Amino acid sequence: MREYLRYALTIALKDLAIEWRTKTAFASGLAFAILVLAVLFFSRDPTAVASRDIAPGALWVTFTFAAMLGLNRAFFLESEERALDAVLLTGIPRSAIFWGKFLGNLAFVGAIEAVSLPLFVLFYDIVVWPYLPSLVLVIAMATVAFVAIGTILSAMVVRTRYAELMLPLLLLPFLVPPLVGGVQLTARLLDGRPLSDYLGWLRLIGAFDLAFVTLAAVLFGVVLDE
Amino acid sequence: MMTMDRAERMARVGGAITLLALVGVIGVYVRALAFTPVERFQGLAQKIYYVHVPNAWAALLAFVVTGLLSILYLWLKDRRIDLAAAASAEVGMAFAVVMMTTGPIWGKPIWGTWWTWDARLTSTLFLFLLFVGYLVLRGVMTDPGVRGRFCAVIGIMALVLVPFIHMTVYLFRTLHPQPILLKPSAPSLPGAMLVTLLTSIFVFTVLYVGFTTQRYALAVMRELRAEEAANAA
Amino acid sequence: MPPDNGGYMVAAYIITAVVALGYAVSLFVRIRAAKRR
Numbered sequence: 331m332r333e334y335l336r337y338a339l340t341i342a343l344k345d346l347a348i349e350w351r352t353k354t355a356f357a358s359g360l361a362f363a364i365l366v367l368a369v370l371f372f373s374r375d376p377t378a379v380a381s382r383d384i385a386p387g388a389l390w391v392t393f394t395f396a397a398m399l400g401l402n403r404a405f406f407l408e409s410e411e412r413a414l415d416a417v418l419l420t421g422i423p424r425s426a427i428f429w430g431k432f433l434g435n436l437a438f439v440g441a442i443e444a445v446s447l448p449l450f451v452l453f454y455d456i457v458v459w460p461y462l463p464s465l466v467l468v469i470a471m472a473t474v475a476f477v478a479i480g481t482i483l484s485a486m487v488v489r490t491r492y493a494e495l496m497l498p499l500l501l502l503p504f505l506v507p508p509l510v511g512g513v514q515l516t517a518r519l520l521d522g523r524p525l526s527d528y529l530g531w532l533r534l535i536g537a538f539d540l541a542f543v544t545l546a547a548v549l550f551g552v553v554l555d556e
Numbered sequence: 557m558m559t560m561d562r563a564e565r566m567a568r569v570g571g572a573i574t575l576l577a578l579v580g581v582i583g584v585y586v587r588a589l590a591f592t593p594v595e596r597f598q599g600l601a602q603k604i605y606y607v608h609v610p611n612a613w614a615a616l617l618a619f620v621v622t623g624l625l626s627i628l629y630l631w632l633k634d635r636r637i638d639l640a641a642a643a644s645a646e647v648g649m650a651f652a653v654v655m656m657t658t659g660p661i662w663g664k665p666i667w668g669t670w671w672t673w674d675a676r677l678t679s680t681l682f683l684f685l686l687f688v689g690y691l692v693l694r695g696v697m698t699d700p701g702v703r704g705r706f707c708a709v710i711g712i713m714a715l716v717l718v719p720f721i722h723m724t725v726y727l728f729r730t731l732h733p734q735p736i737l738l739k740p741s742a743p744s745l746p747g748a749m750l751v752t753l754l755t756s757i758f759v760f761t762v763l764y765v766g767f768t769t770q771r772y773a774l775a776v777m778r779e780l781r782a783e784e785a786a787n788a789a
Numbered sequence: 790m791p792p793d794n795g796g797y798m799v800a801a802y803i804i805t806a807v808v809a810l811g812y813a814v815s816l817f818v819r820i821r822a823a824k825r826r
Contacts, residue, residue: 512648514727589802
């Protein structure tokens with residue numbers, strides 16, 4: 331068991347180390363997040379729509395797109411020079427590879443979200459401090475879903491001809507439940523309502539996480555089979 | 557064992573079922589249009605129900621079949637199961653197209669709006685999009701083994717997704733009550749109308765079976781031709 | 790008096806028939822093409 335965890339962590343750290351050296355994906359993800367937040371801010375009638383009203387949607391659209399950028403990158407790392415074959419040859423169990431990829435992607439997307447959130451607060455003039463723990467919980471739960479599904483899907487599309495197009499096409503339908511849940515819960519939190527009022531949404535995202543993390547972990551081996 | 561003879565026979569059987577079902581469709585058309593009473597408050601547009609509902613049902617059936625066959629394929633690894641799953645997906649797409657076009661055409665006169673984001677419509681929209689995703693993925697992959705596995709993964713994930721989408725929209729609606737729909741979504745139909753609807757559902761289900769059998773046979777035939785060509789080369 | 794919305798019904802029934810027949814024809818044609826040769 332300890333070995334298994336070590337394998338997974340090694341893979342996660344390897345991916346993060348590669349990213350750390352160049353930081354290109356992180357920088358692009360960040361720039362992208364700023365752009366999306368800005369464009370959504372300006373694409374409304376300021377006399378009719380308060381920034382507070384579009385804030386939750388803007389935040390989550392930003393997270394979604396930034397997550398997709400990060401996920402695309404994750405497997406392109408391996409498609410160069412057939413590095414994935416090398417990883418497979420090490421004999422590390424495939425499920426450990428999944429958890430490693432998953433953790434690495436989670437860290438990457440989490441980092442972008444962690445930086446985007448203060449920017450969001452700044453640009454949209456929002457107060458989140460009182461509800462920060464609840465907000466972080468909601469963001470974490472939805473992000474787990476994004477990343478689990480994104481990890482297995484990006485492993486698949488990297489082998490196809492139109493990967494950049496296929497990933498959003500396949501991924502976005504699966505993001506609807508956590509995304510809608512995330513937006514709804516964020517909106518309620520910003521209104522000052524306690525999370526306990528919205529157990530239905532929390533349960534939905536929680537059940538979704540459970541179902542799809544399990545499914546992704548189980549099916550990942552199928553995707554890597556040669 | 558896939559042989560050309562077997563595949564051709566299957567195509568013929570499927571073709572016969574399809575033709576039978578198409579005759580049935582004509583029968584349903586006649587019955588619905590000429591021999592079923594007009595609904596007093598909704599008018600003729602209510603009769604769209606008799607084609608919309610069966611096609612939606614067939615699309616959902618096709619979707620579930622693809623999902624279940626995907627699980628079976630990953631378990632048994634028989635290439636024929638993959639071909640069957642893909643056949644069901646393409647056929648399901650055809651029914652989904654009818655569903656997504658007749659739906660709004662029915663909605664406009666009955667509900668007053670072309671579209672509404674209620675649980676059922678949204679779920680069916682995503683059903684349609686998932687069919688598209690499945691078929692596009694299938695289209696861009698060339699290696700049959702890899703293609704089969706990847707499509708199976710999508711098929712299974714899609715199957716698990718749809719109930720969640722339904723639940724999501726349901727939760728959304730209870731938080732944001734929408735204007736009352738003019739007609740209930742599952743009206744209790746009086747006798748003659750119910751018979752027409754049930755007959756139509758039956759006929760379109762048979763059509764699904766015929767189409768899928770033919771499409772599967774076609775896939776097998778194409779595989780065999782490709783193998784022949786590869787061996788000859 | 791029921792509302793006059795027969796046009797919608799006609800449109801829906803035509804679309805259904807076109808797609809059903811169209812797909813059926815495409816299947817028969819493709820099968821025949823795969824048989825020949």
